[in-house]
Amino acid sequence: MAATARSKAELDEEFAELYRSHLRDVYSYAYYRVGNHHDAEDLTEQTFLQAYRHFERAQAESDGRPLRPWLIRIAHNLAANLYRDRSRRPQTPIDDTSGLSAVHTTEDLVEGRDELARILAGVKELPNDRREALIMRFALGMDNREIARALGKTDGATKVLLHRAIRQLEGIVGDEHTRS
Amino acid sequence: MSTPGADIETLLSRALQPVDPPDGLSSRLESTLVDLTEAAVVELESWELRAMRDPRNWVRPVVAVVVTATAGTALVILRVRAGQKRRVAVAHGPADLAARTAKAVAGEARRVIGR
Numbered sequence: 484m485a486a487t488a489r490s491k492a493e494l495d496e497e498f499a500e501l502y503r504s505h506l507r508d509v510y511s512y513a514y515y516r517v518g519n520h521h522d523a524e525d526l527t528e529q530t531f532l533q534a535y536r537h538f539e540r541a542q543a544e545s546d547g548r549p550l551r552p553w554l555i556r557i558a559h560n561l562a563a564n565l566y567r568d569r570s571r572r573p574q575t576p577i578d579d580t581s582g583l584s585a586v587h588t589t590e591d592l593v594e595g596r597d598e599l600a601r602i603l604a605g606v607k608e609l610p611n612d613r614r615e616a617l618i619m620r621f622a623l624g625m626d627n628r629e630i631a632r633a634l635g636k637t638d639g640a641t642k643v644l645l646h647r648a649i650r651q652l653e654g655i656v657g658d659e660h661t662r663s
Numbered sequence: 664m665s666t667p668g669a670d671i672e673t674l675l676s677r678a679l680q681p682v683d684p685p686d687g688l689s690s691r692l693e694s695t696l697v698d699l700t701e702a703a704v705v706e707l708e709s710w711e712l713r714a715m716r717d718p719r720n721w722v723r724p725v726v727a728v729v730v731t732a733t734a735g736t737a738l739v740i741l742r743v744r745a746g747q748k749r750r751v752a753v754a755h756g757p758a759d760l761a762a763r764t765a766k767a768v769a770g771e772a773r774r775v776i777g778r
Binding site for chain 2: 502506507511514523527528602603606617624653
């Protein structure tokens with residue numbers, strides 16, 4: 484019993500460390516995924532509660548690899564559920580990324596507001612998997628291997644996915660630039 | 664103004680900056696996990712069989728048993744609490760509310776145990 488209690492305490496401490504290390508990552512992912520702080524908070528909260536529930540098993544199966552991709556994958560699945568639920572109730576706007584500019588500094592807004600707005604609008608137009616890959620790479624700083632684990636793809640497929648996402652975004656932004 | 668193709672990755676880095684979570688989120692989430700785990704233990708220790716005659720008292724001890732007995736701890740209580748406002752809104756009186764709540768607890772407990 485004492486051994487069980489001790490291991491539970493250790494597990495909780497390790498989970499707390501994971502939580503402290505990756506709260507910002509999960510929140511950033513959630514925010515760019517759902518487009519507003521309210522839903523991002525809910526998504527973050529649910530992600531960590533679900534992570535807590537499965538932490539012991541995930542740790543055992545991780546074989547020492549970082550758990551950040553696993554956390555982001557949970558958030559990814561929960562976000563997909565959120566969209567699915569909302570698509571059944573279309574009165575709630577989905578995929579609203581209009582609030583994204585809220586995270587940028589005054590300097591950003593003054594220096595390149597239009598440019599950043601075009602980039603964000605372009606990201607929004609991308610297919611889900613490409614958009615998510617870009618969020619993971621640029622907002623969270625994840626490498627190809629981490630993104631691959633989070634999306635359940637191979638490293639090679641992820642590299643291609645990122646490449647195509649950037650090329651497509653260039654096309655979108657370029658078209659927009661030409662029109663204006 | 665920069666050209667679109669030249670530094671798209673630089674622009675992406677600027678556009679997709681990490682977002683700090685609101686001040687309250689971290690402490691709220693942390694204390695939720697801690698509180699619910701501790702509450703489950705305390706609840707189980709103070710469980711009086713006599714009180715179980717009243718259906719309104721069923722929820723917390725049942726949750727405490729489930730929570731203490733599994734590593735899923737906080738989830739049952741949190742999920743049951745999350746749906747409580749909705750149940751209050753649709754319930755036809757206290758008995759109906761108790762029945763709905765007990766059903767929700769059983770459902771969440773099954774989900775946790777079934778993991």
